[in-house]
Amino acid sequence: MAKHHILGPSKMDRIKKCIGSLYGPADTSSSEAAREGTACHALLEICLLMDMQPMEFLGSTQFSEEFPVTIEMVEAVDLFITETRKLMETHSIPLDRIVPERRLVHPGVADELFGGTMDFQAIGDTTLLIADLKFGRRQVYGDSSQLTAYSLLSLSALPAGHKINKVIQVIVQPRGNPQVSVHEVGQTELNELYAAIKRAEAHIQANPDLTVRAAHEHLNPGPHCKYCPVRVGCPAREAMASEAFEAGVFTHPDTKKPIVSPTFDVDTDTLVYWHERADALVEFLADVKKALITRAAQGEKIPGHKVLVSWGNRAFIDGEENGIRRLLATKGFGLKKKDIYVSKPMSVAQIEKLLKEREMLKDPDLKEKFNKLVESKVAGVRLANEKARGESVRPETIIEFLKDIKDEVDDE
Numbered sequence: 001m002a003k004h005h006i007l008g009p010s011k012m013d014r015i016k017k018c019i020g021s022l023y024g025p026a027d028t029s030s031s032e033a034a035r036e037g038t039a040c041h042a043l044l045e046i047c048l049l050m051d052m053q054p055m056e057f058l059g060s061t062q063f064s065e066e067f068p069v070t071i072e073m074v075e076a077v078d079l080f081i082t083e084t085r086k087l088m089e090t091h092s093i094p095l096d097r098i099v100p101e102r103r104l105v106h107p108g109v110a111d112e113l114f115g116g117t118m119d120f121q122a123i124g125d126t127t128l129l130i131a132d133l134k135f136g137r138r139q140v141y142g143d144s145s146q147l148t149a150y151s152l153l154s155l156s157a158l159p160a161g162h163k164i165n166k167v168i169q170v171i172v173q174p175r176g177n178p179q180v181s182v183h184e185v186g187q188t189e190l191n192e193l194y195a196a197i198k199r200a201e202a203h204i205q206a207n208p209d210l211t212v213r214a215a216h217e218h219l220n221p222g223p224h225c226k227y228c229p230v231r232v233g234c235p236a237r238e239a240m241a242s243e244a245f246e247a248g249v250f251t252h253p254d255t256k257k258p259i260v261s262p263t264f265d266v267d268t269d270t271l272v273y274w275h276e277r278a279d280a281l282v283e284f285l286a287d288v289k290k291a292l293i294t295r296a297a298q299g300e301k302i303p304g305h306k307v308l309v310s311w312g313n314r315a316f317i318d319g320e321e322n323g324i325r326r327l328l329a330t331k332g333f334g335l336k337k338k339d340i341y342v343s344k345p346m347s348v349a350q351i352e353k354l355l356k357e358r359e360m361l362k363d364p365d366l367k368e369k370f371n372k373l374v375e376s377k378v379a380g381v382r383l384a385n386e387k388a389r390g391e392s393v394r395p396e397t398i399i400e401f402l403k404d405i406k407d408e409v410d411d412e
Contacts, residue, residue, distance in 0.1 A: 005105070006204065007114040007197055009149035014228060016145055016196045019203050020218035020236070021228045037135040039064035040073045041101075044119065044133055047077055048100035054078055071357050073135075076174040080133045083172050083180050084120060087131075091168065093124035104153040108194075109201050118150040126165045128154060134173040142169045142183030148193050151185055223279050232291055237284045240277060348374050 006022060007015065014021050042063035047054050054077040057069045088095065098120065105115035122129040130150045134140050147169040155164060167190070171181045203218065219236035231237060296307045345351070352361070352370075361367045381393055 005113060005115040007109065007200055009116040009118075009146045009153070012145035012149045012193065014224045015200050016193070017222060017224045018218070018220040018228070019200050020220070021230060022200060022204060023207070023218075023230065033136055035064065036067045039067040039069070040076055040135045041119065041133060043069055043073055044077045044080060045101045047081065048098065048120065072174070075356065076133065076135055079174055079179065080120075080131070080172040084122070084129065084131045084170065087129055087168060087170060087182070088122050091124060091127040091129065091166070093122045093127060093129060097124060098122050104157050106153055106156050108156065109197060110205065113201055113204060114149075114153075114197055116150065116153060118154070121150075121154050123154075123158070126163065128164045128167045129170070130154060130167065131170045131172060134171055134176065137175045139176050140171050140173060140181070142171050142181040143185070144171065145193055147171065147183075148185055148189055149197075152190060152194055155190075221280050222277065225280050226283055231283070232287050237280065241281055241284050
């Protein structure tokens, strides 16, 4: 099994914002989505190494018994290979300069703290191309710190005298929008990330046995807490939640009434402060609930509470749909199949998946006509980071959705 480096590239976005997140046990758990992604990456690796077509592996379980190769995986790898080769052609990098999955350790950081394995690098005479396949749905962009970390690792492994003038970082994310994100990383970005890594290295060396409970001065809670392995029990998250309740951000500061209107008398900076911490607060409270349920499962009595079953919507027992039809059609009820069955088309995503599985969307004419039959309707507006992709919505458009925003708050 590959070594997990304390300063691994996938942790970089979080480490830059919160060095204290390093203190605690390593997260060795693996989600279903992560295991599916691993299978897709294994397919990519063998296709790059052996110069094979991913379609040759359709249905294969050689990469994962749990996740056989699907048409979606095949198309993901196809897209990755197509897009990276386009970029190689654009930047005059020969095909024989491709380096598939490769594990590197940075020589400038002690004790192999900083290292990782990248999906793909292509090393030209003066251009370095770093690419990463993301099979998940959480949007990632080419300017992510993870790719910049890979760039640092790749640059550190170049032979002496090999001067690179341009570093291109690309994310290929078939389930994302956009599916391809390209970024030319500058020397300033590389220097800033390397400086952050060296700061983290110094913290680790100075405090090798520090626990997250004792690392308070190094903790900085926020949206980056979501995937932090030590988020449960983090004192900074607890303090943030306490501060929120004590500050009365959920009530009007004067009337003490619940806030349900975007027009209440609180300055904008205060609202922004709490908006930026909203997701972290929700996740903290969800973690509290999960921790209590876990303790109940271990036999601990939770004062004033008990664990109950949450029932889903009722559904017919597998195979009994025809049984209910026969039951209602007997003894004079007079109900026919058309009375209890509703016929409607599958969703756009379901139909698109069916067409892909049958390779029908490879027909350009069919694909064009299919796309003309589909539309995405605006469902509302949301507050996003100013760096997020997309044009800012005009004020007059926002006004149209303010009632919907209030209705959502009222319903909660």
